[in-house]
Structure formats: structure tokens, C-alpha cells
Amino acid sequence: MPKARELFDVQSVRRDFPILAERVNGRPLIWLDNAATTQKPQAVIDRLAYFYAHENSNIHRAAHALAARATEAYEQARATVARFLGASSPEEIVFLRGTTEAINLVARSWGQQQIGEGDEIVVSHLEHHANIVPWHQLAIEKGAKVRVIPVDDRGQILLDAYQRLLNPRTRLVNISQVSNALGTVTPVREVIELAHAAGAKVLVDGAQSVSHLPVDVQTLDADFFVFSGHKVFGPTGIGVLYGKQAVLEAMPPWQGGGNMIADVTFERVLYHKPPGRFEAGTGNIADAVGLATALDYLELIGRERIARYEHELLVYATDALLDIPGLHLIGTADDKASVLSFVLEGHRPSDVGEALSREGIAVRAGHHCAQPILRRFGHEATVRPSLAFYNTHEEIDTLVRALRRLSHRTLSISGR
Ligand code: PMP
Numbered sequence: 001m002p003k004a005r006e007l008f009d010v011q012s013v014r015r016d017f018p019i020l021a022e023r024v025n026g027r028p029l030i031w032l033d034n035a036a037t038t039q040k041p042q043a044v045i046d047r048l049a050y051f052y053a054h055e056n057s058n059i060h061r062a063a064h065a066l067a068a069r070a071t072e073a074y075e076q077a078r079a080t081v082a083r084f085l086g087a088s089s090p091e092e093i094v095f096l097r098g099t100t101e102a103i104n105l106v107a108r109s110w111g112q113q114q115i116g117e118g119d120e121i122v123v124s125h126l127e128h129h130a131n132i133v134p135w136h137q138l139a140i141e142k143g144a145k146v147r148v149i150p151v152d153d154r155g156q157i158l159l160d161a162y163q164r165l166l167n168p169r170t171r172l173v174n175i176s177q178v179s180n181a182l183g184t185v186t187p188v189r190e191v192i193e194l195a196h197a198a199g200a201k202v203l204v205d206g207a208q209s210v211s212h213l214p215v216d217v218q219t220l221d222a223d224f225f226v227f228s229g230h231k232v233f234g235p236t237g238i239g240v241l242y243g244k245q246a247v248l249e250a251m252p253p254w255q256g257g258g259n260m261i262a263d264v265t266f267e268r269v270l271y272h273k274p275p276g277r278f279e280a281g282t283g284n285i286a287d288a289v290g291l292a293t294a295l296d297y298l299e300l301i302g303r304e305r306i307a308r309y310e311h312e313l314l315v316y317a318t319d320a321l322l323d324i325p326g327l328h329l330i331g332t333a334d335d336k337a338s339v340l341s342f343v344l345e346g347h348r349p350s351d352v353g354e355a356l357s358r359e360g361i362a363v364r365a366g367h368h369c370a371q372p373i374l375r376r377f378g379h380e381a382t383v384r385p386s387l388a389f390y391n392t393h394e395e396i397d398t399l400v401r402a403l404r405r406l407s408h409r410t411l412s413i414s415g416r
Pocket of ligand 1: 035036098130131176205369
């Protein structure tokens with residue numbers, strides 16, 4: 001069988017991303033910080049410029065031609081996101097600033113209404129701070145409890161322990177589909193099934209999954225699904241909350257203002273139905289439109305092809321990293337996507353990050369806003385290269401050579 005890399009023309013894909021031709025510190029840029037943010041194809045950059053050159057207006061309000069164009073583009077974008085996620089209707093898609101804001105909306109609206117004293121909110125040990133802090137805040141306010149799904153020593157969710165956590169007080173389970181710190185792909189389908197059997201709802205954090213795996217919220221049966229545009233080759237400042245229609249319709253607004261109302265007097269306010277009810281004020285119109293272009297671009301390449309190519313690249317990179325003396329991978333789940341977290345003996349992660357940057361290689365070094373899971377493995381920080389479909393085997397070779405040089409230097413100093 002031909003290898004995935006032979007079926008995927010990565011050089012042609014790379015030409016779609018102008019920033020990949022940049023040089024930094026005199027070297028070609030190697031962008032391996034995709035879990036923090038992804039680069040943008042020319043199609044997205046052009047779409048933003050086109051919007052401001054030909055369509056710019058506020059939406060849903062005026063009777064003039066540009067308002068109609070901007071409204072059409074924005075609502076088309078909502079329909080594109082709905083299709084991309086497999087939602088049953090565009091009404092299930094709320095535009096927000098990003099994953100963080102989407103989770104806060106669910107906590108402030110659904111959580112305020114549904115969580116009471118003694119109730120339990122479950123999060124996995126893998127979660128990003130964005131999927132811990134809002135639940136912590138809500139739990140304190142309501143006298144509720146946050147409970148944690150443990151992971152094994154490879155960073156995999158322990159389903160048995162999770163099942164034992166569930167009880168009649170469990171109201172909501174929050175889980176990342178892909179961990180940003182370790183790359184673990186979690187068994188969200190099973191997690192959701194078990195939660196539903198216990199009468200709880202589930203929020204899936206898709207910030208790290210939508211750029212790597214095909215997602216279908218109806219097959220998953222997720223109640224909420226959230227992601228950020230900037231991590232899926234779209235603009236910053238735009239993100240998505242998917243919610244099942246019946247769930248969204250029962251939720252109160254979380255912010256008040258224009259755009260989200262049907263009628264206002266000083267005595268009473270009538271709100272729009274979702275999604276308008278949750279989009280108070282002037283939103284990020286152009287970037288919603290740019291996000292839709294990014295999703296169309298991704299679908300054109302094909303999410304299955306992307307997943308296959310990236311998986312091969314991940315296996316290639318994993319094997320090469322494991323061969324470097326003194327390098328320890330953190331997170332070795334059977335099912336992983338994109339992320340290779342590691343520590344290198346004798347080097348602080350920040351020093352490794354700086355040494356790589358001098359060679360044009362961008363990786364993240366730090367706690368990745370996921371302190372609980374790094375501490376579970378005894379670390380305050382790791383080095384984290386993270387892949388996207390425009391990365392190449394040659395880039396991995398360059399990374400590995402640079403790390404080998406660092407490793408060799410320590411070993412020769414320590415006389416090993
Ligand atoms: N969840 C996960 C799994 C993430 O990786 C991130 C971003 N690192 C977030 C949530 C927060 O996303 P944003 O900062 O775009 O709101």
C-alpha cells in the first residue's frame with residue numbers, strides 16, 4: 001500500500017500558506033506550534049480583504065445593499081460551520097470569540113440555570129485551563145463539586161474510573177477530544193454514552209481536534225461542542241459554540257445588548273431565539289466569514305486525507321524523538337494526534353525552545369495552560385512541537401538533528 005505521504009502533495013499545500021516561506025534567524029521558518037495557533041492559507045487572507053473591500057457593513061439591521069451582503073456572508077458562514085460539524089441546523093451554531101468564550105457562555109448560561117448545591121461537574125485530568133476554570137468558578141458560586149476523570153501513565157482516560165464517578169448528582173461532563181498538552185485522543189463517543197446513561201450532558205472541547213480529525217457532532221451525540229477559528233487555519237477572535245437546538249432554546253441569555261432582542265421596553269425585554277440570543281452586540285463579522293473559508297479549504301483537501309498524512313508524520317516524529325538520548329516523551333497514548341510533548345535531560349524546556357528558535361524552529365515550551373496534567377506526570381513545563389498537515393518529514397529531520405546536538409552536548413559535558 002502506498003504511504004500516506006505519497007498520496008498527499010504537501011509541497012503544493014505549503015504554497016497555499018505564504019507565511020511558510022518566511023525566514024527567521026536566517027533560517028527557513030519551521031512552524032511546529034500548531035497547537036497554539038495555526039497559519040492561514042492565502043484563501044482566508046484574500047477572503048478577509050474581499051469582505052472589507054466589497055461587503056463591509058453591520059448585519060441584520062439596515063435595509064441597504066451592503067448590509068444584505070454582509071448579513072448573507074455571515075449567515076452563510078454559520079451554515080458552513082454547521083455542515084463542517086455535522087450539526088442538524090445553522091441555528092445550533094453560535095459565533096463567539098473562541099473556545100474560552102464558548103465554555104464561559106455554557107457555564108454562565110446553562111450552568112447558572114442548571115447547576116445547584118451538591119451537584120457535580122466532571123472534567124478530565126487532561127483539560128486545558130479554559131475547561132477547568134469556568135467550572136471551578138461556577139462550582140464555588142453554587143456550592144457544587146468538580147470531579148476529575150483520571151488518566152493512566154500514558155495519558156489515557158480511565159473509563160472504568162470515569163464510570164464510577166458518574167452518579168445522579170452528575171450534571172455535566174467536560175472533555176477535550178484531543179489534549180493540547182499530550183495529544184491524547186479521548187474516547188468521546190463512550191464518554192458521552194456513559195454520561196447520557198447517567199442523565200448528564202456533555203461539553204466536548206474540540207479546540208485541538210477539528211484541525212486534525214473529521215468530527216460529526218450528531219454521531220458523537222455531543223450536547224455542546226466548542227472550537228476556535230485560529231486553531232483551524234482561520235482568523236483569531238472567532239470561535240464557535242455548537243449546542244443541540246433544544247438545549248440552546250432552554251438556555252437564558254448570558255449578555256444583554258443589541259442584536260439579540262425581539263423587543264425592548266423599560267418594563268420587559270423579549271429575546272431572539274438562539275443563536276441570536278447569544279450574540280449580543282456587533283460580533284466579529286469578517287472573521288466569521290474568514291473562518292468559513294478556512295473550513296471550506298480544509299474540506300477541499302479532505303479531512304480523512306489530512307488525518308492519514310498527519311498520523312504517519314506523527315509516528316515518524318515519535319520514532320525519531322524516542323531515539324534521542326535523554327529525551328522523554330510525556331503522553332504516549334495509543335491514539336494520539338499532532339502533539340509531541342517532551343523533556344530533555346539537562347535542559348530546561350524554555351532553553352530548548354530558545355535553542356530551537358535560533359534554528360528557525362517554532363515550538364511551545366511551558367505549561368500549555370494545562371498545569372494539572374503536566375503535574376500528573378511530575379513536570380511544570382515541557383517542550384511541545386505540534387504538527388499540522390503542512391509540516392514535512394524534512395522539517396521533523398531538522399528538529400531531530402537540532403535536538404540531537406543539544407542532547408549530545410549535555411551527555412559529553414556530564415561525561416556519559
Ligand atoms: N481548549 C484547548 C484544548 C486548547 O488547546 C485551547 C487553546 N490552547 C483552548 C481550549 C483555549 O482556546 P482559545 O484560547 O482559542 O479560547
